[in-house]
Amino acid sequence: xxxxxxxxxxxxxxxxxxxxxxxxxxxxxxxxxxxxxxxxxxxxxxxxxxxxxxxxxxxxxxxxxxxxxxxxxxxxxxxxxxxxxxxxxxxxxxxxxxxxxxxxxxxxxxxxxxxxxxxxxxxxxxxxxxxxxxxxxxxxxxxxxxxxxxxxxxxxxxxxxxxxxxxxxxxxxxxxxxxxxxxxxxxxxxxxxxxxxxxxxxxxxxxxxxxxxxxxxxxxxxxxxxxxxxxxxxxxxxxxxxxxxxxxxxxxxxxxxxxxxxxxxxxxxxxxxxxxxxxxxxxxxxxxxxxxxxxxxxxxxxxxxxxxxxxxxxxxxxxxxxxxxxxxxxxxxxxxxxxxxxxxxxxxxxxxxxxxxxxxxxxxxxxxxxxxxxxxxxxxxxxxxxxxxxxxxxxxxxxxxxxxxxxxxxxxxxxxxxxxxxxxxxxxxxxxxxxxxxxxxxxxxxxxxxxxxxxxxxxxxxxxxxxxxxxxxxxxxxxxxxxxxxxxxxxxxxxxxxxxxxxxxxxxxxxxxxxxxxxxxxxxxxxxxxxxxxxxxxx
Amino acid sequence: xxxxxxxxxxxxxxxxxxxxxxxxxxxxxxxxxxxxxxxxxxxxxxxxxxxxxxxxxxxxxxxxxxxxxxxxxxxxxxxxxxxxxxxxxxxxxxxxxxxxxxxxxxxxxxxxxxxxxxxxxxxxxxxxxxxxxxxxxxxxxxxxxxxxxxxxxxxxxxxxxxxxxxxxxxxxxxxxxxxxxxxxxxxxxxxxxxxxxxxxxxxxxxxxxxxxxxxxxxx
Numbered sequence: 163x164x165x166x167x168x169x170x171x172x173x174x175x176x177x178x179x180x181x182x183x184x185x186x187x188x189x190x191x192x193x194x195x196x197x198x199x200x201x202x203x204x205x206x207x208x209x210x211x212x213x214x215x216x217x218x219x220x221x222x223x224x225x226x227x228x229x230x231x232x233x234x235x236x237x238x239x240x241x242x243x244x245x246x247x248x249x250x251x252x253x254x255x256x257x258x259x260x261x262x263x264x265x266x267x268x269x270x271x272x273x274x275x276x277x278x279x280x281x282x283x284x285x286x287x288x289x290x291x292x293x294x295x296x297x298x299x300x301x302x303x304x305x306x307x308x309x310x311x312x313x314x315x316x317x318x319x320x321x322x323x324x325x326x327x328x329x330x331x332x333x334x335x336x337x338x339x340x341x342x343x344x345x346x347x348x349x350x351x352x353x354x355x356x357x358x359x360x361x362x363x364x365x366x367x368x369x370x371x372x373x374x375x376x377x378x379x380x381x382x383x384x385x386x387x388x389x390x391x392x393x394x395x396x397x398x399x400x401x402x403x404x405x406x407x408x409x410x411x412x413x414x415x416x417x418x419x420x421x422x423x424x425x426x427x428x429x430x431x432x433x434x435x436x437x438x439x440x441x442x443x444x445x446x447x448x449x450x451x452x453x454x455x456x457x458x459x460x461x462x463x464x465x466x467x468x469x470x471x472x473x474x475x476x477x478x479x480x481x482x483x484x485x486x487x488x489x490x491x492x493x494x495x496x497x498x499x500x501x502x503x504x505x506x507x508x509x510x511x512x513x514x515x516x517x518x519x520x521x522x523x524x525x526x527x528x529x530x531x532x533x534x535x536x537x538x539x540x541x542x543x544x545x546x547x548x549x550x551x552x553x554x555x556x557x558x559x560x561x562x563x564x565x566x567x568x569x570x571x572x573x574x575x576x577x578x579x580x581x582x583x584x585x586x587x588x589x590x591x592x593x594x595x596x597x598x599x600x601x602x603x604x605x606x607x608x609x610x611x612x613x614x615x616x617x618x619x620x621x622x623x624x625x626x627x628x629x630x631x632x633x634x635x636x637x638x639x640x641x642x643x644x645x646x647x648x649x650x651x652x653x654x655x656x657x658x659x660x661x662x663x664x665x666x667x668x669x670x671x672x673x674x675x676x677x678x679x680x681x682x683x684x685x686x687x688x689x690x691x692x693x694x695x696x697x698x699x700x701x
Numbered sequence: 702x703x704x705x706x707x708x709x710x711x712x713x714x715x716x717x718x719x720x721x722x723x724x725x726x727x728x729x730x731x732x733x734x735x736x737x738x739x740x741x742x743x744x745x746x747x748x749x750x751x752x753x754x755x756x757x758x759x760x761x762x763x764x765x766x767x768x769x770x771x772x773x774x775x776x777x778x779x780x781x782x783x784x785x786x787x788x789x790x791x792x793x794x795x796x797x798x799x800x801x802x803x804x805x806x807x808x809x810x811x812x813x814x815x816x817x818x819x820x821x822x823x824x825x826x827x828x829x830x831x832x833x834x835x836x837x838x839x840x841x842x843x844x845x846x847x848x849x850x851x852x853x854x855x856x857x858x859x860x861x862x863x864x865x866x867x868x869x870x871x872x873x874x875x876x877x878x879x880x881x882x883x884x885x886x887x888x889x890x891x892x893x894x895x896x897x898x899x900x901x902x903x904x905x906x907x908x909x910x911x912x913x914x915x916x917x918x919x920x
Contacts, residue, residue, distance in 0.1 A: 222793075223801060224898060225790060225793070226793075226794055226795070226798070226812060226867060227800055227801060227812060227865075227867065228795070228798045228799065228800070228801070228812065229798070229799040229800055229801045229802060230801065231801075235802075235809060240807075240808065241807070242807070243807075250802060250806070250807070250808060250809050251802070251803075260801075260803050326903070327903065327904060327906055327907050328907065329906035329907055330906065330907060330908060330909050330910070333907070355903070363903055364903050365900040365901060365902070365903060366900070366901055366903055366906055367898075367899070367900040367901075368897065368898050369898070371803065371804075372801050372803050375900065376900065490891055490893055490895045490909075490910045491887075491891070491895070491897065492884075492887060492891075492895045492896070492897025492898065493895060493897075493906050493910065494906050495897070527890075528862050528863070529862070529863050529881040529886070529890070530860055530861060530862055530863065531855075531858060531859070531860040531861075531862070531863055531874070531877075532859075532860020532861070533860075536860065538848075538851070538852045538855060538860075539860070540769060540770045540848050540851065540877070541769065541770060541771060541772050541773055541844070541848070542772045542773050542774060544770075544772065544877070545772040545774065545889060545890070548881075548890045549889070549890050549891075549892065552890040552891050552892075553892075637804075
């Protein structure tokens with residue numbers, strides 16, 4: 163329902179979801195199927211490039227590096243600090259409009275780090291409890307995958323789609339990895355290995371990140387379009403929620419207030435029975451911190467003082483290796499092999515868990531302007547020199563290792579930068595827990611040694627190795643509203659419900675105590691679906 | 702320059718290049734070209750602002766340059782396709798468009814200013830240099846002599862890899878880099894029909910790429 167009172171527009175719904183990214187999309191889909199409640203989704207940005215324009219947008223990205231995503235940010239709404247893993251993007255569908263689609267699960271160990279290894283934090287539920295929600299997320303997105311060896315890759319049901327094929331290059335690399343004693347398989351990906359859900363089969367266009375021209379890769383707009391077509395939700399765009407208001411006595415959230423992000427900037431309010439914050443690890447804690455009042459002077463859900471704290475992520479070590487085999491770079495550059503062998507290491511004397519991915523690469527095989535003697539290469543001489551170096555093989559290997567967050571790995575309000583309404587923008591600063599900082603050199607050297615061993619096993623050589631850039635923060639970040647059973651040491655309970663506000667829920671990445679050592683999006687959505695199921699039960 | 706997977710992109714592109722890529726220096730308004738019905742990198746994005754730009758290159762000079770920098774094995778037709786595609790790419794550029802700002806970007810970044818005026822001037826300067834050094838127009842010099850002039854002009858350019866075309870500091874590098882980035886060039890380098898960065902049948906990926914035909918023709 164929409165009510166106009168002077169310049170103020172009031173929207174009413176049973177459930178209000180703030181944010182329209184991938185977690186919000188899957189949560190809305192679940193809620194629309196499991197409740198009769200009205201659902202209002204509110205997004206600060208606009209819809210971005212529709213599928214019909216993505217082929218052309220891809221062409222211009224390839225030709226010029228142009229952003230394929232039009233109108234995808236709100237000019238004065240951005241975070242500061244170390245920001246790897248998110249961008250200024252603020253639009254319908256969120257970051258997952260341009261994600262790579264890589265969809266591994268975490269390992270069972272990730273949920274019991276403290277119990278098993280004496281580091282980090284245990285989650286308030288286990289891998290087995292999340293398994294059905296992993297499955298639901300995989301089915302809603304259409305994840306193509308093959309189960310690895312059972313001991314490394316447990317799951318309750320098969321993947322919904324067959325795996326993306328192990329292409330010619332990856333087959334050669336898989337043989338090499340096997341020689342090095344490493345079990346690998348096709349990386350699970352939210353890309354259609356077969357036509358699925360009205361979308362085309364993948365055509366290995368190799369621009370999954372940043373734009374899939376065919377729609378074979380899942381992106382949240384597909385879910386929003388379906389929900390809107392079925393009239394199961396209302397989507398309110400260009401509407402920035404700037405405050406949540408809570409009843410001082412009961413703690414219940416009474417309304418959300420904000421302004422349109424168009425030129426007029428008209429005010430609006432939303433009254434709902436339940437509010438779901440699904441705005442990612444930056445904007446979810448940011449809104450809670452902004453929403454301070456006399457009754458809640460530190461912001462909402464923040465009696466513990468932990469809103470915005472314990473931001474987690476992972477870093478990587480990356481290497482390029484020359485191998486004595488013949489590969490053809492460009493067969494399917496964005497697809498890879500994956501191993502979870504090192505995510506399930508058993509007992510450890512020093513903590514180290516990491517994933518492993520293997521790609522084809524063209525590094526060292528590109529055209530050059532000068533020969534080894536410095537002579538200019540033009541015409542046939544240039545091509546001949548290139549052909550000589552193009553033969554052979556380069557592999558890229560990369561391992562993410564998890565970084566355990568410090569309490570002060572944090573997002574805070576920075577009053578030096580404000581939006582047009584004077585709201586301070588978030589400033590992000592990641593910080594390793596002391597135990598994690600003490601392990602860093604050992605962990606990175608262990609990965610380098612693994613890569614050396616792999617090179618040796620294949621009679622190859624390391625071309626170069628590099629670590630994550632320090633100034634970019636951490637990848638696949640989580641946290642800021644961590645979950646737990648103790649209200650003194652967590653922001654939300656095991657289902658994402660705020661300890662202090664019975665009708666406020668936080669979905670996905672912000673609630674996670676840790677971020678594992680692999681791509682995180684699938685887990686963000688699975689955690690969000692677990693929350694959606696709890697909301698449906700509660701309503 | 703890649704197929705878009707629709708099966709019609711290549712023919713549409715060729716039509717576009719015939720009509721819009723050639724070549725006479727002139728002025729049009731980017732964003733209103735009649736060729737916009739086709740799907741091509743040179744087709745402006747839907748919400749591009751209209752901006753007046755000078756388009757085109759001196760075609761005889763550009764072809765003379767192509768003869769000096771591109772492989773002779775491409776033949777005249779291959780070079781002509783490369784220069785035509787290059788000019789269409791230059792013409793289609795939108796200065797200061799937003800860059801992709803994905804993972805790892807904290808801010809919105811913008812593409813550089815139009816490099817074409819400098820490239821046009823460099824093309825003319827090659828001719829001026831040829832006339833000063835040899836009393837012969839650049840277009841009439843033997844290929845080897847043109848390459849000697851380029852050696853002098855490019856002496857400060859580093860050589861471990863070619864720049865991205867848009868970042869090329871000289872028109873000779875821009876042309877060479879633009880061609881080298883094409884699937885055709887990669888196929889020639891690899892000696893096989895890989896056709897990178899193109900939309901292709903998924904399940905064909907499991908097979909070893911077919912070798913190029915003995916003529917060296919690439920797809």
